[in-house]
Amino acid sequence: EADIYQTPRYLVIGTGKKITLECSQTMGHDKMYWYQQDPGMELHLIHYSYGVNSTEKGDLSSESTVSRIRTEHFPLTLESARPSHTSQYLCASSELGDQPQHFGDGTRLSIL
Amino acid sequence: QQPVQSPQAVILREGEDAVINCSSSKALYSVHWYRQKHGEAPVFLMILLKGGEQKGHDKISASFNEKKQQSSLYLTASQLSYSGTYFCGTPKANQFYFGTGTSLTVIP
Numbered sequence: 001e002a003d004i005y006q007t008p009r010y011l012v013i014g015t016g017k018k019i020t021l022e023c024s025q026t027m028g029h030d031k032m033y034w035y036q037q038d039p040g041m042e043l044h045l046i047h048y049s050y051g052v053n054s055t056e057k058g059d060l061s062s063e064s065t066v067s068r069i070r071t072e073h074f075p076l077t078l079e080s081a082r083p084s085h086t087s088q089y090l091c092a093s094s095e096l097g098d099q100p101q102h103f104g105d106g107t108r109l110s111i112l
Numbered sequence: 113q114q115p116v117q118s119p120q121a122v123i124l125r126e127g128e129d130a131v132i133n134c135s136s137s138k139a140l141y142s143v144h145w146y147r148q149k150h151g152e153a154p155v156f157l158m159i160l161l162k163g164g165e166q167k168g169h170d171k172i173s174a175s176f177n178e179k180k181q182q183s184s185l186y187l188t189a190s191q192l193s194y195s196g197t198y199f200c201g202t203p204k205a206n207q208f209y210f211g212t213g214t215s216l217t218v219i220p
Contacts, residue, residue, distance in 0.1 A: 033208065042114070042199065043154070043210040059113065059207055090153060098142050098161065098203055103153035 003027055006091050006104035013081060014112050021076045021107045023091030032074040033092040033101065034058075034066060043090065049074060050096065081111045113138060115200050115211035123217045124190045132214045134200030135182040142202060143176050143183040146210075149196040157185075157198075190218045 004025040013019060025032065030051045035043040045058030049068040063085070064078050074093075078085055088108050092101040115136045124130055134143060142161045146154040158167045163178025171188040187194055195218045200211040 035210075040197075040215075042213050045208050048206075048208075056206065059209075098159070100144065100156040100159060101146075101154075101208075102156070105153050 004091060004093055004102050004104040006089075006107050008107060009105060010108045010110075012110045012112065015080075015082055017081050019078045019081050019109070021089055021091075021109070023074045023076070023104055024072050025074075025093040025102070025104075026072060027093060027102065028071065029093035029102075030071065030096045031094045031099075032068065033094075034064075034074070034076050035090040035092065036060060036062065037088045037090055037106075039088070047076065081109075083111045085109060086111050113204060113207075114209050115140075115202060117198075117200060117211040117214045119214060120212070121215040121217075123219060124194075126192060126218055126220055127189050130187045130190060130216060132185040132187075132198050132200075132216070133182060134184070134211050135180075136202065138181070138204065140176070140178060140181050140183065140202050141204070143174070144201040145174055145183075145185050146199045146201065147194075147196045148199065154199060187216070190216075192218050192220065194218050 007022045032049045034047040037043045044060040046062040047066040049055050090106045091104040094101045118133045144159045145157040148154040160176035166175045174185045176183045198214045
């Protein structure tokens, strides 16, 4: 069973607030990902990392930022939340190379 | 860049078979398959790394036709637990692209 954790599971918050979504994994995986998924829709890569101090943007434009200071931790931050940021955010990790991804349970974010 | 899946949705009775297709307009270097149940995280099913490769476990198997740039997922003798949305996915240029998804519902 994969050990990757996301908090909070649900977040309802007002416009303009700063938000940090947490993601941690205990598998020692070097590669980590953030995906955005609207209800019933496909997953879109917004950020990924190959390891500590490595972060890259995905093809889907996002106003969020990420950091990777420790191997196990890959938080996502929105400096000023807007209603357009309402979505589900899924974190995943994998070993380097073309390897299976293990997903956290996701954070359902709703911006009022 | 995003693979296209067909059908978009399918409803089966228990015991029936289904095929889900995943096609790309660009070259596919490998194909991953995931299943996501409603309200849950996607779960890895299998990965096909080489053209011509076929894999399977239990009654779910997949094939990969590199030349045709497509992969197919086969579900035989479907069970209620197979219900969910199936996504194919492929890596390209350091990114990862999930397919458009196929919603599969198995009814008694």
